[in-house]
Amino acid sequence: MAILRRSRGLRNLGTGILSVVLVLALGAGASAKTTITVGVFPDLDSVIKAVIPEFNKAYPDIEIKLQALGYADHHNALLTALATGSGAPDVVAVEIGYLGRFAVQGGLTDLSKPPFSGGQYRDLFVPYAWGQATTADGRIVAMPADIGPGTMFYRRDVVQAAGLDINTVNTWDELVAFGRKVTRDTNGDGKPDVFLIAAASTIADAMYRGNIPEGEGVYFDARGRTVVESPRFVKAFTVAQQVRRAGLDARIGSWSNEWYEAFKRGTVAVELSGAWLAGHLQNWMAPDTAGKWGARDLPENMYVSWGGSFYAIPEQSKNKADAWKLVQFLTTRRDIQLLAFRTTNAFPALRAALDDPTFDEPVPFLGGQKARRMWAEAASKVHASVIHPGDPVAQEIVTSALTQVLEEGKDVKQALAEAKQLIERRVRR
Structure with missing residues (x-):
């Protein structure tokens, strides 16, 4: 009987120990993250x-x-x-x-x-x-x-004050012509204080990134050949150069304090960007400008990932x-x-x-415009493009070439020809 009681005691003790172990295990499992x-x-x-x-x-x-x-x-x-x-x-x-x-x-x-x-x-x-x-x-x-489907934001009040209609802008040449009228001196000091756009380079970025042929990348075709001398780049650089030479851009870099101030004060009439800019403008860049903005598709039915x-x-x-x-x-x-x-x-x-x-x-921020549906439709029309290993190098070189065209007046075709040679040399290396 003593042996039986001890056996039962050991069995009960074992069961108790097992229960404790299970509780601890379950507790540890419940708390483990x-x-x-x-x-x-x-x-x-x-x-x-x-x-x-x-x-x-x-x-x-x-x-x-x-x-x-x-x-x-x-x-x-x-x-x-x-x-x-x-x-x-x-x-x-x-x-x-x-x-x-x-x-x-x-x-x-x-x-x-x-x-x-x-x-x-x-x-x-x-x-x-x-x-x-x-x-x-x-x-x-x-x-x-x-x-970020690309779009053209515009200041309704700035455009109206100039007596213009944004709906007349359907081509890039018409945007330049529009810019010649909207860029003006409003404070009488002989210098423009309202401009078409913050930076001419933004126009070039939109144009050479837009309507990329299916299966190609921004800088290389499907076979890996450099395409920076193509008509897409030539026209983009040419239009941007026209804007700069005519003094239609404020020469303000993106994401700078001057850029934010231009949006707040209405010193630029348009800005080309991704649809996401509307949220930034509303939430922190220029919240007091609600209702003064509108949005349109980019000229010439150009659809671009921005x-x-x-x-x-x-x-x-x-x-x-x-x-x-x-x-x-x-x-x-x-x-x-x-x-x-x-x-x-x-x-x-x-x-x-x-x-x-x-x-x-x-x-509401865009004056009640139903812009989101327009952006959704634009997104469906952007062609798929692939990542090329040389993209980072090509982007750096093309950006430098554009700077030479805008800041130094370099010939567009010469700048792009040199960019192509440099890209091919560095990518092969």
Whole structure:
């Protein structure tokens, strides 16, 4: 009996110990969370903050740690982290202007391969956004988050004060002619204080990035040949040079304090940009100008991708599986894309989101104009283009050539011929 009681006691003790172990294990499991870091730039930090509560409902075991830096600081820090192989967040936002550089440099996970198999989502996105995230050799370096269909913003009050009608501008030559009339001296000191546009270079950027033939890139054709001497570039540089020589631009660089002031004070009549600029103008650049702005398609039915954000996973991430859950959540869910849109006016890259009734509503900041539907239609007409390894080099050289044309009066064709030679030399090397 003593042995039986001891046996039962040991069995009860064993059961008690097992129960304690199970409780501790369950408790540890309940409290264990994976923390993933997310690196973004404004205004995507607002999107992540808005999305976190919904993400936590779907994935209560994943905690998000947000790291937000200024636009340039974020991308420069990421360049360094990818180059050194350490220090990058688990999920990173990349703006389209940097995507080609990161794709060439390496360090981003190829999302086309298992276990990600990102290609399954291809048809969900606006075609050109998907093309921008895909390299010529088939790698998917990021997933599209938002897009920037190009548009022409104009100040209604400035145009009306000049006695002009923006609807008469249907070609680039007509825009130059319009600029000659709207650029004027309004304070009587003999110097223009109202201009057509902040920078002539913006016109060139729009023109050579617009209506790119299907399957080509901005600077290279489908066979990898440089196309910077093509009529697309020649006309873009020529029109920009005409604007500069006629004194129609204020010579103000983008993202400068002078640029913001020009929008606030109405010293530029138009600005070419992505649809996202409306949100920036409304939220922080020039909120007091509500109702004074309008938007139109670019001249000559030119449809262009102007900005856009993507989410990528660095190879160095130790939490790729959970990082992929967040990337999918941010990019492939219609409700989340619309939440991001309502938060920052960032135009969704997901095609299904563009059918939402929100896009048919008037935009108060734009004087009640139903501009979102116009932008959605423009987005559907932008041709898909692919990333070429030489894009970052070509962009640098073309920008320098344009500066020579505008600042030094260099001949357009000569500048582009020299740019082509330099691109080919550096890309081969």
